[in-house]
Amino acid sequence: MNSRFTAPPARDASAVWSNGTKIIWFPDEVETHFEQPKNAFCLFRKTFEAPAGVSAARVRAFADSRYRLSINGTYVGRGPCRSDPRRQVVDELDAAAYIRPGINVVSVLALHYGYGTGQSIHRIPALVVEVELTTADGERLVIPSDESWKCRPAAAYDRSAPRVNGCQGPIEIFDSRAELPGWERPEFDDSGWAAAKGRGTKLSPFWNWTKREIPPLEEGEAAAKVVAWRGTLSERPGPPSRLHHQIMEESVDAEMAETSEPIGDGVVVEASRRGTATVVTFDLGSTEPGYLRLRATGAEGDIVDAVYAERLWCGKAPLSLTSNRPIDRFILNGTTAQELETAFAWRACRYVQLIVRNPGGPVTIHRVGLRTRTYPLERTAEFHCSDERLRRIWDISAHTLRLCMQDGFLDSSSREQQQWMGDGRWQAVINYHYSGDARLHRKLLEQIGQSQDPSGMTKARYPDGHHNYPPIPSFCLAWISSFGEYELYSGDGSLLPAWWPNVVHALRWFSAYANEDGLLEDVPYWPFIDWGEGPEGPVPDDQRGGVVTALNLQYAEALGAAAGYASRLGDEEAEAHYAREAARVRTAIRAVLWDDRQGAYVDCLVDGAASESVSEPTNALAILLLHEAGEERARRIGRRVFSGSAAGGAVAAGSPYFMLVIGRALVKLGWAARALELIRERYGAFLDAGSDTTWERWTLFHEGSDGSVSYSSASHAWGASPIVFIYEGIFGLTPLEGGFRRFAMDPDPCNLDDVRATLPVAEGEIDMSLERIDAESWSLAVSIPPGYSGRIAGRHCEAGRHTITIAKEKGT
Structure with missing residues (x-):
C-alpha cells in the first residue's frame, strides 16, 4: 500500500492521565487560563498518606515552562523534556526511594516563561503532576494534581529579571531572604496558601500527551578546582531588569590578575569598599554542563553574581547584549554556609566568575560547582593511538558531543541550547560511531517534521517559540536526506513510512523554485550553507541568491534519497519522478556550474554571471555527490581545492560544520592522509589554545576595528567529525546493512x-x-x-x- 495515502498503524505512545488529574496554577494568574504572566515562579505542595509496603512509585510530570520536583524535601528531578505542545511529552520519574509510610509531601517549584524560547513553545501557565503508588499486593493509589494542591508565588525570585538571550529563559535573581525555609518538608504549614485553580487535561492546548521516548538525563557533580583569576571593579548599580547592562558596563574597566589558588576549605572574600566589588573566577578544570551550586557564608543582603564562560578574554567572562548574557544573582540571608543552586537555568562552562558585593563584611565561598546533566549512554567508543595529538583531538570531539547531547542534539551547550536540523544531522552520524544510540536522532527527525508548515517547508530548529529567523532551505534538505542515514545506521525502518508524505511535501516546495534547467534559483529565506572561515577569512559566495551550487548539490542528494525511499516503500510513481529529477539536476550542475579555467565548481551563478569564488564546501559536495574518485574533474578539484597549493587562487575553507563532508570527500579521492593533515592543523589550533572542546568556527574571539570583541560558541558539536574520520578514513569502514550488521x-x-x-x-x-x-x-x-x-x-x-x-x- 502506497504510504503517501495511508498511514502505518499508530504506535501506542500516548500518556494517559487519570480522570481526576488536572492542569493547575496559582489562581490569581489564570482567572480564565489565557493570561500570560512573565517569569512566573510558583510553589506547589500536596500532602498525602502512603500505605505501608509500597513496592513501586512513579511520578508523571509536566510544566509550561519548567518544574523542579521534590518529595519529602529531597530533590527528585527537573523537566520537562523539550517537545511540541501539540505532542506534549510527559516525564516519568522513579520515586520509590523517596516515599515513606504515613504522611508525605510532593513539592514543586514551577516557572512559566510567558514567552517562547528557542527550546520551548509556551501555551498557558500549567503544572500537571501525578504520583502513582503500587503496593506489594497490587493495590494502586494515584495522587493527582487538582484543586486540593496548595500554591503561592515564589517571592524569592525576581520576575523583572532579563532573559539570558532570545533562545533561553530568564536570568535567575534569587533573594534567599524571601525564601520560605522548609517549604518542601511534610511538616511545613501551608494553611495560608491558596488552593490551586484546576483545568481538565483533555480540552487544553496540550491535546496529544505522549510518553517520553528518551531516557532521563544523568546527573552528577563537578567541582571547581582552583581560583584562576581575581580582580576588582567599580559598581554601576541599576535595577534588576538591567542586570546584564550593569555587569557588562562594570566589566569594561575591571582590573584582573591571573592566579592559581587552591580552594581548600573555602575562599574568603574580604569586605569590598563602598562602590566596588570583588571578582573571583573559579576554574572547573574542564567545560561541563549543569546547574550552578554554591555554598556561601556572608551577611544578610550580600550579593553574589555569577557569570559563566567557556573561555575567558583577558581574564573576563565575555558577555553580549544581543546574543548571550549567562548571569545569575544570589542575595544571601546571613545564615552560615548557605546551599544555593540555580533552579532551571543550566549552563555549560569551564569558568564561574563570581562578583561579590559585600561592603558589610567578608564572604566565604566554601564550594563552587555544577550539578551536571548529560544524556545517558550505555556504551561509548574507545580510541587509542600512537599519535598523541590525534588522540587529544578525539578527546575534545567526544567531550563536545557529550556536552551537546541533552534532551536533543543541541547546537551548542552554552549559548543557544537549540535543536537545529543541520547541526543535528551531523551530530547523529558522529554519535552512531561514538555510541550507536539512535533515540536522539529519531526524536530530531520527528520534531523537525512536526514543524512543517502548510507549504511544505520545515523550520531550521524545533521546538522553537523564538521566531527570530526564517527557515534554512539547506536544513530542510538535510532533514530529507537524514531519514536514510537513520535507517542505515540504526537498522530501524519504521520511521520513514510515517513521514513519507511529509518528505514528498517538502520536495514539492523546492520544485517551485526550479528553473528551466531544473536547478534551484532565487530560493527564499536564510541561504545558510556554511560559515566558511568568517569573520576573519574568506567565506563561500552563497548569500547573493541566484543559483547556489552547494544548495543544488544538496537538492540532488535529497532527490536521490527520495528515489531510494520510494523504491523501498513501493511508490513506483515517486521513484521514477525523483530519480529522473535527481539525474536532471546533477547533469545541469555539471554543465552550468563547472569552471574549467579554475578546475572547480563555482559557488553560485547570479544573473547569468558565474562567481569567482571557489570553496571547500561546494567542491567537497561535488566530489561526494557528482563524481567517481577516478574522474578527471574529481582529480582536478582535489588539486585545485584540497591540495594545499596556493596555485590557482584563494579557496574559502569550510568551517568545522563542513569538516565531515570535507573529510569524506578526501577519503573518497583516496586522500585520507590529506584529510588527517587538515584535521591535525585545524583542530590542533583548538588544542594549542588550551581548549577541551570543538568550536563553532576556527577562531573564537573576533576583534573589531573599533576595539570591540565578539565571540562564537566554544562548544559546538557540529565540528566533532574527527570521530567519524577515524572509522571511515583510517579503517575505511562503511556500513552495508543497518546498524553495521x-x-x-x-x-x-x-x-x-x-x-x-x-x-x-x-x-x-x-x-x-x-x-x-x-x-x-x-x-x-x-x-x-x-x-x-x-x-x-x-x-x-x-x-x-x-x-x-x-x-x-x-x-x-
Missing part, C-alpha cells in the same frame, strides 16, 4: 604506527586495530561479534577475530 573495511593507515578503536553496535562492539609491521605494511586485527559480518580488505569475514596484513597506505 554487514560492513566493508578497506583501511588506510595514514602512516600511523599504532591505532585501535571500538565501534559500539547493538550486540556488543566491533574491535579494530592497525599496528605497523615495517615501513610498508601493517597488521589489521578485527573482532566481529555474533550476528555480524564484514568484507575486510576484500575478504568475507564472519563473527570472530581476524588478522590481515595490509600493504603500504594509499597516500595522495
Whole structure:
C-alpha cells in the first residue's frame, strides 16, 4: 500500500492521565487560563498518606515552562523534556526511594516563561503532576494534581529579571531572604496558601500527551578546582531588569590578575569598599554542563553574581547584549554556609566568575560547582593511538558531543541550547560511531517534521517559540536526506513510512523554485550553507541568491534519497519522478556550474554571471555527490581545492560544520592522509589554545576595528567529525546493512604506527586495530561479534577475530 495515502498503524505512545488529574496554577494568574504572566515562579505542595509496603512509585510530570520536583524535601528531578505542545511529552520519574509510610509531601517549584524560547513553545501557565503508588499486593493509589494542591508565588525570585538571550529563559535573581525555609518538608504549614485553580487535561492546548521516548538525563557533580583569576571593579548599580547592562558596563574597566589558588576549605572574600566589588573566577578544570551550586557564608543582603564562560578574554567572562548574557544573582540571608543552586537555568562552562558585593563584611565561598546533566549512554567508543595529538583531538570531539547531547542534539551547550536540523544531522552520524544510540536522532527527525508548515517547508530548529529567523532551505534538505542515514545506521525502518508524505511535501516546495534547467534559483529565506572561515577569512559566495551550487548539490542528494525511499516503500510513481529529477539536476550542475579555467565548481551563478569564488564546501559536495574518485574533474578539484597549493587562487575553507563532508570527500579521492593533515592543523589550533572542546568556527574571539570583541560558541558539536574520520578514513569502514550488521573495511593507515578503536553496535562492539609491521605494511586485527559480518580488505569475514596484513597506505 502506497504510504503517501495511508498511514502505518499508530504506535501506542500516548500518556494517559487519570480522570481526576488536572492542569493547575496559582489562581490569581489564570482567572480564565489565557493570561500570560512573565517569569512566573510558583510553589506547589500536596500532602498525602502512603500505605505501608509500597513496592513501586512513579511520578508523571509536566510544566509550561519548567518544574523542579521534590518529595519529602529531597530533590527528585527537573523537566520537562523539550517537545511540541501539540505532542506534549510527559516525564516519568522513579520515586520509590523517596516515599515513606504515613504522611508525605510532593513539592514543586514551577516557572512559566510567558514567552517562547528557542527550546520551548509556551501555551498557558500549567503544572500537571501525578504520583502513582503500587503496593506489594497490587493495590494502586494515584495522587493527582487538582484543586486540593496548595500554591503561592515564589517571592524569592525576581520576575523583572532579563532573559539570558532570545533562545533561553530568564536570568535567575534569587533573594534567599524571601525564601520560605522548609517549604518542601511534610511538616511545613501551608494553611495560608491558596488552593490551586484546576483545568481538565483533555480540552487544553496540550491535546496529544505522549510518553517520553528518551531516557532521563544523568546527573552528577563537578567541582571547581582552583581560583584562576581575581580582580576588582567599580559598581554601576541599576535595577534588576538591567542586570546584564550593569555587569557588562562594570566589566569594561575591571582590573584582573591571573592566579592559581587552591580552594581548600573555602575562599574568603574580604569586605569590598563602598562602590566596588570583588571578582573571583573559579576554574572547573574542564567545560561541563549543569546547574550552578554554591555554598556561601556572608551577611544578610550580600550579593553574589555569577557569570559563566567557556573561555575567558583577558581574564573576563565575555558577555553580549544581543546574543548571550549567562548571569545569575544570589542575595544571601546571613545564615552560615548557605546551599544555593540555580533552579532551571543550566549552563555549560569551564569558568564561574563570581562578583561579590559585600561592603558589610567578608564572604566565604566554601564550594563552587555544577550539578551536571548529560544524556545517558550505555556504551561509548574507545580510541587509542600512537599519535598523541590525534588522540587529544578525539578527546575534545567526544567531550563536545557529550556536552551537546541533552534532551536533543543541541547546537551548542552554552549559548543557544537549540535543536537545529543541520547541526543535528551531523551530530547523529558522529554519535552512531561514538555510541550507536539512535533515540536522539529519531526524536530530531520527528520534531523537525512536526514543524512543517502548510507549504511544505520545515523550520531550521524545533521546538522553537523564538521566531527570530526564517527557515534554512539547506536544513530542510538535510532533514530529507537524514531519514536514510537513520535507517542505515540504526537498522530501524519504521520511521520513514510515517513521514513519507511529509518528505514528498517538502520536495514539492523546492520544485517551485526550479528553473528551466531544473536547478534551484532565487530560493527564499536564510541561504545558510556554511560559515566558511568568517569573520576573519574568506567565506563561500552563497548569500547573493541566484543559483547556489552547494544548495543544488544538496537538492540532488535529497532527490536521490527520495528515489531510494520510494523504491523501498513501493511508490513506483515517486521513484521514477525523483530519480529522473535527481539525474536532471546533477547533469545541469555539471554543465552550468563547472569552471574549467579554475578546475572547480563555482559557488553560485547570479544573473547569468558565474562567481569567482571557489570553496571547500561546494567542491567537497561535488566530489561526494557528482563524481567517481577516478574522474578527471574529481582529480582536478582535489588539486585545485584540497591540495594545499596556493596555485590557482584563494579557496574559502569550510568551517568545522563542513569538516565531515570535507573529510569524506578526501577519503573518497583516496586522500585520507590529506584529510588527517587538515584535521591535525585545524583542530590542533583548538588544542594549542588550551581548549577541551570543538568550536563553532576556527577562531573564537573576533576583534573589531573599533576595539570591540565578539565571540562564537566554544562548544559546538557540529565540528566533532574527527570521530567519524577515524572509522571511515583510517579503517575505511562503511556500513552495508543497518546498524553495521554487514560492513566493508578497506583501511588506510595514514602512516600511523599504532591505532585501535571500538565501534559500539547493538550486540556488543566491533574491535579494530592497525599496528605497523615495517615501513610498508601493517597488521589489521578485527573482532566481529555474533550476528555480524564484514568484507575486510576484500575478504568475507564472519563473527570472530581476524588478522590481515595490509600493504603500504594509499597516500595522495
